[in-house]
Amino acid sequence: MAETFYLDVEATDPQVRVTTGWWSGSWADKDFQPGNDDRLVDNGDGTWTLAITLSDPAYLDLIDEQHLLFTGDRFTPIEIYFKEEVWVDGGGDDGPKEVVIWEGDGSAGSIAWNGTYRFAPESNSTGEEIYTVPQDVWDQMKAGPFYMKLVPTADWFNVRVTNGWWQEDWNVGDIGANSERMIDNGDGTYHIEVDYSTDDNFLGAVDAKHLLFTGEGYYPVKLYFLK
Numbered sequence: 280m281a282e283t284f285y286l287d288v289e290a291t292d293p294q295v296r297v298t299t300g301w302w303s304g305s306w307a308d309k310d311f312q313p314g315n316d317d318r319l320v321d322n323g324d325g326t327w328t329l330a331i332t333l334s335d336p337a338y339l340d341l342i343d344e345q346h347l348l349f350t351g352d353r354f355t356p357i358e359i360y361f362k363e364e365v366w367v368d369g370g371g372d373d374g375p376k377e378v379v380i381w382e383g384d385g386s387a388g389s390i391a392w393n394g395t396y397r398f399a400p401e402s403n404s405t406g407e408e409i410y411t412v413p414q415d416v417w418d419q420m421k422a423g424p425f426y427m428k429l430v431p432t433a434d435w436f437n438v439r440v441t442n443g444w445w446q447e448d449w450n451v452g453d454i455g456a457n458s459e460r461m462i463d464n465g466d467g468t469y470h471i472e473v474d475y476s477t478d479d480n481f482l483g484a485v486d487a488k489h490l491l492f493t494g495e496g497y498y499p500v501k502l503y504f505l506k
Contacts, residue, residue, distance in 0.1 A: 282361070285361070287359075288356050290354035293352075301345040305338075383498070392494065396498075398410055403489065431496055437496070438493075441493060450481065
């Protein structure tokens with residue numbers, strides 16, 4: 280009830296409803312189907328993953344009283360889990376771990392100075408964001424470094440970290456393909472470290488106006504911590 284968890288299903292064309300055991304309330308008031316919500320991700324191997332954050336107080340009360348039910352059509356649930364920690368490739372048992380904040384598959388499209396990849400805390404969700412970040416995770420993002428992994432879609436790409444209303448940028452400027460802040464992962468993806476914990480103006484802006492990754496020539500695929 281307190282944080283994001285994940286449902287894996289076997290399916291080719293699933294229709295997933297997350298409801299109560301007495302069918303009197305549904306999470307997000309919708310059925311999740313391919314293409315209608317970025318929270319349902321095609322894993323490319325005959326399975327799909329749905330990211331679930333039960334942040335609606337009315338729904339939380341209902342599932343406590345009436346159970347949690349996965350229903351719908353054309354799928355078989357195979358696993359329910361938290362995605363807390365994943366070993367970094369090559370890190371070994373003594374290496375750092377990834378703690379995933381959000382993952383996407385690029386289905387929302389490439390960044391081209393648009394406002395698509397917007398994130399908001401639970402305390403300031405407006406429905407415009409691609410993902411609502413649990414409040415404790417949002418506070419941790421404000422307190423120190425986290426990382427954004429991206430896939431380029433053009434020879435030239437650059438990242439701007441701004442607020443959802445484009446009125447305040449993180450003070451490092453745009454991070455271009457040749458910037459020392461842009462780290463090549465060696466597999467066609469890149470990542471940057473984001474740390475705006477000492478930028479007081481930007482900290483105030485992201486709380487009031489969301490966090491937005493924009494720029495050109497790429498799409499984000501993951502936000503994560505290292506620990």
